[in-house]
Amino acid sequence: MSNPLLEIDRLSVHIPMRGKGLLSSGIKLRAVDEVSLTMQRGETLAIVGESGSGKSTLGYVVAGLRQQTGGSLKITPSRPHQNGRKPVQIIFQDPFSALDPRMTVEDIIGEPLRLMGQDRGTRRGRVLEVLEQVGMPAEAAQRYPHQFSGGQRQRLAIARALIGDPELIVADEPLSALDVSIQSKILNLMSDIKERHGISYFFISHDFGVVRHLADRVAVLYLGRLMELAPADEIFANPAHPYTRALMDAVPRIGRGRRKRGQVLKGEIPTPLNPPSGCVFHTRCPRATAICSTERPLLLPLVSRPAQLAACHHKE
Amino acid sequence: MGLNLSIDTAVPASSAFGSGGAAKVQRPGNQALLEVRELTVSFPGEGGSRSNVVSGLNYRIEAGETLGVVGESGCGKTMTSLALMGLVPTAGNVSGQIMFGGRNLADQKDREWRRMRGRDAAMIFQEPMTAMNPVMTVGRQIAEVLIRHEGLSRRDAADRSVGLLEAVGIPSARRRADDYPHQLSGGMRQRAMIAMALACKPRLLVADEPTTALDVTIQAQILDLILELQEDTGMAVQFITHNLAVVSELAHHILVMYAGRGVEYAPAEKLFERPLHPYTRGLIATLPDPDRKVAKLPVIPGGLRSSRSPGCPFAGRCSLASDICRAAIPPMIEVEPGHHVACLKVSQ
Numbered sequence: 010m011s012n013p014l015l016e017i018d019r020l021s022v023h024i025p026m027r028g029k030g031l032l033s034s035g036i037k038l039r040a041v042d043e044v045s046l047t048m049q050r051g052e053t054l055a056i057v058g059e060s061g062s063g064k065s066t067l068g069y070v071v072a073g074l075r076q077q078t079g080g081s082l083k084i085t086p087s088r089p090h091q092n093g094r095k096p097v098q099i100i101f102q103d104p105f106s107a108l109d110p111r112m113t114v115e116d117i118i119g120e121p122l123r124l125m126g127q128d129r130g131t132r133r134g135r136v137l138e139v140l141e142q143v144g145m146p147a148e149a150a151q152r153y154p155h156q157f158s159g160g161q162r163q164r165l166a167i168a169r170a171l172i173g174d175p176e177l178i179v180a181d182e183p184l185s186a187l188d189v190s191i192q193s194k195i196l197n198l199m200s201d202i203k204e205r206h207g208i209s210y211f212f213i214s215h216d217f218g219v220v221r222h223l224a225d226r227v228a229v230l231y232l233g234r235l236m237e238l239a240p241a242d243e244i245f246a247n248p249a250h251p252y253t254r255a256l257m258d259a260v261p262r263i264g265r266g267r268r269k270r271g272q273v274l275k276g277e278i279p280t281p282l283n284p285p286s287g288c289v290f291h292t293r294c295p296r297a298t299a300i301c302s303t304e305r306p307l308l309l310p311l312v313s314r315p316a317q318l319a320a321c322h323h324k325e
Numbered sequence: 326m327g328l329n330l331s332i333d334t335a336v337p338a339s340s341a342f343g344s345g346g347a348a349k350v351q352r353p354g355n356q357a358l359l360e361v362r363e364l365t366v367s368f369p370g371e372g373g374s375r376s377n378v379v380s381g382l383n384y385r386i387e388a389g390e391t392l393g394v395v396g397e398s399g400c401g402k403t404m405t406s407l408a409l410m411g412l413v414p415t416a417g418n419v420s421g422q423i424m425f426g427g428r429n430l431a432d433q434k435d436r437e438w439r440r441m442r443g444r445d446a447a448m449i450f451q452e453p454m455t456a457m458n459p460v461m462t463v464g465r466q467i468a469e470v471l472i473r474h475e476g477l478s479r480r481d482a483a484d485r486s487v488g489l490l491e492a493v494g495i496p497s498a499r500r501r502a503d504d505y506p507h508q509l510s511g512g513m514r515q516r517a518m519i520a521m522a523l524a525c526k527p528r529l530l531v532a533d534e535p536t537t538a539l540d541v542t543i544q545a546q547i548l549d550l551i552l553e554l555q556e557d558t559g560m561a562v563q564f565i566t567h568n569l570a571v572v573s574e575l576a577h578h579i580l581v582m583y584a585g586r587g588v589e590y591a592p593a594e595k596l597f598e599r600p601l602h603p604y605t606r607g608l609i610a611t612l613p614d615p616d617r618k619v620a621k622l623p624v625i626p627g628g629l630r631s632s633r634s635p636g637c638p639f640a641g642r643c644s645l646a647s648d649i650c651r652a653a654i655p656p657m658i659e660v661e662p663g664h665h666v667a668c669l670k671v672s673q
Contacts, residue, residue, distance in 0.1 A: 059540040060511075158628060188397040189567055193611040193622040200621070215540060218613035222622065245615065259545040260615050261570035263597055273545045277510055 012085050014177060014209055015048040015071065020080035022066050022233075026282065039281050040066040042233035043080065045308070050087060050176070053203060053210040055224035055241070057217070057256065061278045063233035064213045065181055071211050072099040072179040086176055094125065098170035102182040104162035108154040108169075114140075115150040118169045139168040142205075143198060160191035164198065171202070179211045184219055196222055217260045221245055229253045232281055232289040235308055239317035249311055249319035251296050288322065296323045356427065357385035358528055358561045359409070363421035364431075366404050366413055375418070378404045380585045382421070383657065386578075388528065389555065391562040393572030393593070395608070396582035402565045405582075406531045409563070410448050411438035426528070444474045447522035451534040453514040457506040463517045464490070464502025470524045489520040493550060512543035519550065526558055533565045548575055569608055573597055581605045584638035587657060591664040601666040603643045637668070645670045 022041040041063045048054050056064040069075040070082060073095070086096040101107045108117055116123075118139060119132040127135075137147050143164040154162060163183060170178050180199070184192045196219060202208055203223075214220050220227060220241070227244045229237040229252060237250040248254040255274040276293045279285055285292045291301035300322050308320040363381050370376035379401040386392045394402045407413050409423060411433060423430040425446070433441070442448075450456045458466055467486035471477045477485065483502070490498035493516040506514055515535060522530060532551065536544040552575065555562055566572055572579055572593070579596045581589040581604065589602040600606045607625035627642040636651035637643070643650065649669055657665045658672040666672060 059542055160628070189569075189608060190397060190611055190625040191628070193613065193624050196613065197622055197624065216613070217541075217615040221615045221618050222613045241618075256541060257615065259541040261541075261544070261548075261568065261574050262615070263570050263573045263609065263612070265574060273549055274542045275546075277512055277543065 013047040014050045014052070014085060014087075015211070016081075016083045016085075017044060017046050017071075018081045018083075019043045019045050020067070020070065020077050020082055022063070022070060022075065023078045036282055039233050039284060041070070041077070042284075044230070044233070044235045045080075046228055046235065046238055048177070048209055048211070051203070051207045051209055052225045053212055053223055055212045055214055055220040055227045056230060057214060057220060057227060058230035058236075059215070059256075059278050061232070061281065062230040063281070064230050066233075067230070068099070068179045068181050068211055068213045071177070072097055074099065084177070088176075090174070094121075094173045094175075096176045097179065098173055098175040098177075099179040099181065100163070100166045100170050100183050102185050104159055104166050104186065105154075107166050108162060110154050112153070113150065114152055114154070114165055117154070118150075118165065118172055121169070121173045135172060136168075139171045142171060142202065143168045158191075159187050160195060163187060163195050167195075167198065167202070171206075175208065177209045177211060179213070181213045182215070184214070184216070192219070199223060217245075217257055229256070232278060232284050234289055235320060236290065237317070237319045237321075238308065239314075239319075243314055243317045247314070247317075247325065249317055249324040250290075250321045251294050251323070252290050253319075254325075255293075255295075288320070296321075298323070357424075358388045358426060359563075360385040360424040361405075361409075361421070362424070364405065364408060364423065365420045366401070366408055367418045367420075368416055378417070378585055379408065382582075382585075382587050384578075384580050384587065384590060386529070386561045386563060388561050389559045390578065391555065391564055391576045393576030393579045394563060394565045394582060395567065395569055395572055395579060397567055399584075400582040401585035402582050403533055404585075406448065406533050406563065406565055409529075409531055410442055410446060411435075412448075443470050443522075443527070444525045445527055446529040446531065447525075447527040448531040448533065449515070449518050449522050449535045451537050453511075453518040454506060456518060457514070457521075459506055462503050462505055463509065463521075467502075467517075467521045467524050470521060474525045486520070486524070489524055490517065493517070493520040493523075493554075494546070495520075511539055512546065515539065515543075515547055516550065519547075519554070523554060523558070523560075527560060529561045529563065530555075531563045531565075534567070535564075536571065537566070537568070544571070551575070569612060581608070586638060586654075587665075587667065588639065589666045589668075590657065591666075595661075595664050599664075601660065601664070601671045602639075602668050603645055603670070604639050 020041060021043055023037040023039050026036045026038055058064050070077050084096055090096050115136050119136045122132045122135060136150055140149055145164055184195055212223055224241045227239060227241050228235060231252050237253045248257055259274060274293060279292060287302045287304050288306050291297040306320045306322050308318050311317045361382055361384050364379055365377055365381055366379040367375040367377045382405060396402045408419050413419055419431055421431060464483060464486045467489055468482035471482040471485055487498050487502050490502055495501050495513055495516050509517060536547050564572060564575055576593045579591060579593050580587050583604050589605045600609055610623040611625055613622060625642055634651060635653060637655050640646040640650040655667045655669045657667045659665050660672050
């Protein structure tokens with residue numbers, strides 16, 4: 010437990026915008042803005058926020074698919090990962106576009122091993138092993154992606170992520186494209202894999218039901234900034250940031266009856282090209298006061314629950 | 326979110342969605358606004374056979390009421406809505422009755438459908454980009470509906486479309502009316518599509534997963550908007566979704582579909598209080614609850630398969646199924662007032 014699996018320190022992704030005219034020169038899109046967090050081994054961290062909050066961009070940086078423009082990111086594997094094996098893998102939302110339609114399942118899943126120079130025989134054994142881990146029959150190896158349903162394809166994508174024996178899987182909305190009855194199966198599979206292999210998930214989602222089920226801790230992003238970071242049990246029982254509360258209130262729930270929703274958050278997420286001053290959430294915040302538009306709040310622990318951090322001048 | 330029905334001074338007050346719609350709805354006796362009887366939609370299958378995408382569906386919607394139609398991909402919920410709008414692809418065959426305001430739409434001519442769509446009934450979709458013209462401004466598209474159906478002049482129609490955009494909560498509506506659909510955010514596009522659908526105060530709004538592609542915060546706004554517009558106009562809504570939690574906040578009645586058939590049909594409170602069909606119970610149990618963490622989520626085993634067997638289409642995935650379930654399709658039976666279920670294990 011001494012050193013964390015993942016350490017992110019004041020990480021930013023600012024994308025320079027190219028355009029015509031004087032006004033656009035020097036404008037940067039602040040997709041991720043000075044985010045700091047750590048993940049322990051075996052821990053699942055959920056990243057939640059609306060579209061445009063920067064959650065996928067942050068996930069891509071963690072997965073090594075994108076470079077940060079500021080700050081640092083450090084991954085400390087617990088064991089050596091040789092032959093080009095990577096400690097971090099990624100699975101995507103759309104299992105239809107993530108798998109090459111012209112390759113057999115065996116070739117798709119075994120590709121990372123082929124690139125490491127392993128022979129076909131060794132690869133085959135390992136492919137069958139991961140197929141079993143994701144609950145797919147051995148016959149699947151000789152088929153093509155189009156022969157599988159959405160849920161089965163997501164299993165194949167997970168198998169491909171597992172074959173490199175990763176310690177961290179970045180999962181970018183892996184359930185959103187699936188039917189409800191399939192979602193619960195994939196969710197249970199991800200829980201199983203986590204328990205059996207000690208894998209951590211960097212789990213990007215907008216679905217609080219799913220997050221409640223899988224996450225040990227939750228990070229709430231808004232316009233590229235971290236609004237709240239807390240253990241799942243605490244954030245669900247007592248969200249400290251008004252944005253977190255608004256997100257949770259907006260989730261439809263069975264049993265509330267017609268029109269019994271809490272106050273609905275007004276307006277939409279502003280453009281990250283020109284984020285509001287001070288606290289970026291102040292333009293939509295029901296608790297905003299004068300200080301919120303001038304001073305950027307720091308992410309600080311709550312007095313009563315020090316494991317829960319929130320960046321708000323008026324946290325609960 | 327307060328609905329602002331005050332409109333630009335150039336537009337007469339009666340021209341927004343307000344009050345007019347409710348008066349338009351006539352309810353002689355207990356006749357429903359929409360009554361669907363034995364609706365079946367079939368498509369040519371292999372070797373000259375026909376396969377039913379929707380089979381023998383029955384339901385009704387009263388004026389001012391919302392029916393939630395719930396089911397997973399392939400259950401026939403979208404095809405049901407297309408049938409209501411006369412939009413089933415030409416290869417498809419529609420049979421049964423669609424009684425709307427006392428008339429059977431099922432044997433309507435194309436010309437009659439065109440006159441009806443937009444005026445009496447309108448539909449909104451999951452992705453407004455597919456339903457809107459990408460090379461026409463939003464204001465112009467709404468104006469076209471008004472010119473066509475209400476015979477307004479171009480100028481009056483343009484003014485009224487700004488009023489409509491305001492009424493659905495689009496800020497700086499006059500400026501936004503000159504935007505093209507791609508210039509709006511997903512939530513604003515959905516609002517614009519609702520404005521377009523409601524331009525002629527239809528008595529029925531068919532909404533096909535209109536919030537599925539949206540963030541939860543924007544989804545909540547759109548659901549509130551639909552509820553408010555319904556209160557103002559008295560329109561009936563058929564709301565199609567895969568998300569039971571969404572309809573639980575919106576619907577008076579719920580129809581659960583599986584493999585093209587209705588399996589449970591009940592008032593919303595009854596359905597959530599005491600779901601009867603094993604599939605409905607599975608759908609509810611399998612939904613991860615943000616307020617409660619469980620070690621393992623219950624699952625519905627197997628997947629939706631096209632079944633050629635004569636029995637209950639859900640039998641292959643049902644823990645209660647026995648030989649009688651595989652022998653014949655269970656009929657929809659009213660097991661208590663208003664609560665219908667198609668399951669022999671429950672109704673016996």
